Amino acid sequence: MKFLDEAKVYIRSGDGGGGSVSFRREKFIEFGGPDGGDGGRGGDVWVETVNGLNTLIDFRFQQHFKATIGTHGMGRNRTGANGSDVTLKVPVGTQIFEEDRETLICDLTVEGQRYCLAHGGNGGFGNAHFKTSTNQAPDWANPGLPGEEKTIWLRLKLIADAGLVGMPNAGKSTFLASVTRARPKIANYPFTTLHPNLGVATIDEREFILADIPGLIEGAHEGVGIGDRFLGHVERTRVLLHLVSAQEEKVGKAYKTVKHELEAYGNDLTDKPEIVALSQIDVLDEAELKKKTKELAKACGKTPFQISAVTGKGMTEVLRALRDIIVEENAEEKPAKVPKLRHRDIVVADEAEDLGEDGADDQP
Numbered sequence: 001m002k003f004l005d006e007a008k009v010y011i012r013s014g015d016g017g018g019g020s021v022s023f024r025r026e027k028f029i030e031f032g033g034p035d036g037g038d039g040g041r042g043g044d045v046w047v048e049t050v051n052g053l054n055t056l057i058d059f060r061f062q063q064h065f066k067a068t069i070g071t072h073g074m075g076r077n078r079t080g081a082n083g084s085d086v087t088l089k090v091p092v093g094t095q096i097f098e099e100d101r102e103t104l105i106c107d108l109t110v111e112g113q114r115y116c117l118a119h120g121g122n123g124g125f126g127n128a129h130f131k132t133s134t135n136q137a138p139d140w141a142n143p144g145l146p147g148e149e150k151t152i153w154l155r156l157k158l159i160a161d162a163g164l165v166g167m168p169n170a171g172k173s174t175f176l177a178s179v180t181r182a183r184p185k186i187a188n189y190p191f192t193t194l195h196p197n198l199g200v201a202t203i204d205e206r207e208f209i210l211a212d213i214p215g216l217i218e219g220a221h222e223g224v225g226i227g228d229r230f231l232g233h234v235e236r237t238r239v240l241l242h243l244v245s246a247q248e249e250k251v252g253k254a255y256k257t258v259k260h261e262l263e264a265y266g267n268d269l270t271d272k273p274e275i276v277a278l279s280q281i282d283v284l285d286e287a288e289l290k291k292k293t294k295e296l297a298k299a300c301g302k303t304p305f306q307i308s309a310v311t312g313k314g315m316t317e318v319l320r321a322l323r324d325i326i327v328e329e330n331a332e333e334k335p336a337k338v339p340k341l342r343h344r345d346i347v348v349a350d351e352a353e354d355l356g357e358d359g360a361d362d363q364p
Contacts, residue, residue: 016144
């Protein structure tokens with residue numbers, strides 16, 4: 001399955017059916033009168049998040065979605081059938097934008113969430129609707145209202161708890177493969193990872209989702225290399241794990257290069273909690289490791305973790321640090337539960353003083 005995180009789609013809801021102009025004419029019935037039925041309502045266009053999808057590749061093969069029109073009304077007071085709805089199935093984390101690609105329509109972050117993108121047109125009234133005591137034979141009916149049509153953009157931002165960032169060949173895919181069951185492509189050349197990968201890591205019986213995105217190089221915000229278009233997939237994460245390869249000649253410069261690209265991208269990525277780790281330390285001796293750790297600590301302002309996905313050194317400590325931040329961030333964001341009150345349960349403060357402990361009014 002190919003990865004596609006952006007798609008342009010044309011949608012149109014159904015037109016409403018027209019009302020009917022009809023008169024009842026039956027033998028031996030003295031008074032007929034109008035009996036034209038109303039038209040049916042046009043179908044809506046919905047978008048719904050479903051489980052099992054992590055790409056928008058389906059919208060590469062179908063870009064037009066049209067709901068059916070409502071059936072026209074008929075005689076004998078028969079109302080036309082409503083048009084059938086059409087539903088766009090998208091992955092969790094999909095954002096819907098207007099054609100300008102800036103106006104956000106909805107952000108779907110929960111499985112099973114639905115949103116109506118275009119409402120169908122209402123059906124027109126038949127002539128029986130206009131019958132009155134002074135107008136007993138109306139010979140007109142309303143046409144159905146037209147549906148809505150628009151072009152929208154779908155943009156996918158993967159739902160993950162932690163995101164991996166760094167230069168190409170910093171060991172992000174190797175890290176993901178060692179702590180999860182994901183199997184990303186791993187090779188000794190830049191930009192081996194061409195699209196984001198997800199994996200579920202487990203530490204101390206607690207699971208969280210890791211997202212690995214293609215590496216960033218200097219000038220990525222200007223389109224150099226693969227660019228920064230995949231950074232949107234770490235916008236929703238709680239914490240970033242910044243990996244700096246120990247094979248870099250200047251690890252401090254490598255860290256600042258990626259940090260600069262995150263700042264240029266914006267969207268509060270630099271405000272997220274960050275864990276810095278010096279990866280691939282199995283290729284260094286003790287003296288060189290100490291030197292590069294000190295250089296990286298000076299660049300990032302904190303003591304970096306020392307990890308090796310090959311030998312497993314430092315991996316547990318990093319995973320526990322990620323877990324602690326994720327748990328803390330989730331606890332802070334979780335809103336307090338407010339009991340739902342029915343309308344009759346709401347009591348004005350001044351009136352509450354007049355009520356007894358059992359909630360009944362003391363006055364007879």
